[in-house]
Amino acid sequence: MHGQMGSRSTRALSTWVKKLYRSWATRSLAVGAVATVVDISIGLLCVNALVWSTRASAMVGVAIGATFTFFANRYFAFREHNPKLAKPAVKFVLATAVSMVAHGQLVVVMRDWWAVPFVPAKMVADVLVFSIGQMILLRFVVFPRAKKPPVTQPEVISLPPPNEVLTRAYAGSGHSHAER
Secondary structure, three states: OHHHHHHHHHHHHHHHHHHHHHOHHHHHHHHHHHHHHHHHHHHHHHHHHOOOOHHHHHHHHHHHHHHHHHHHHHHHHOOOOOOOOHHHHHHHHHHHHHHHHHHHHHHHHHHHHOOOOHHHHHHHHHHHHHHHHHHHHHHHHHOOOOOOOOOOOOOOOOOOOHHHHHHHHHHHOOOOHHHO
């Protein structure tokens, strides 16, 4: 009995994990996690080693992370293999540009005004601006689901009722009721 319950719960967990993996949202969040590591690494390099301003460092990190995000989301999360790249790229650049300005300002407020260290400030801004808002924009604006062609109804041919067909066939044969 105990083995059966363990087997059921293992199957249920396996099914749940498969559903999560198949979800565009899960794959997009995974891409976002990797992009965040890239983004923060570049931002730290700029702010500490190159001694750039907080805003510029945050924005350069976001720009490089966003480039990774676009291609990884396109191929992995949303499984878009349409060779036409320009239209979604333009939408992505516009959405990311607006998000970068908001993100950069949020990092400035937290780091420069409130003295929050760069990494926590950056991570909070990432979650607020990119994890939720941009993910929704990616799914519904940048990489919308392909529209399914409308289902067309098969052409309906009207036929006369079966009795009428038989009566016409018999009448056309040259026989009369009297000959039967």
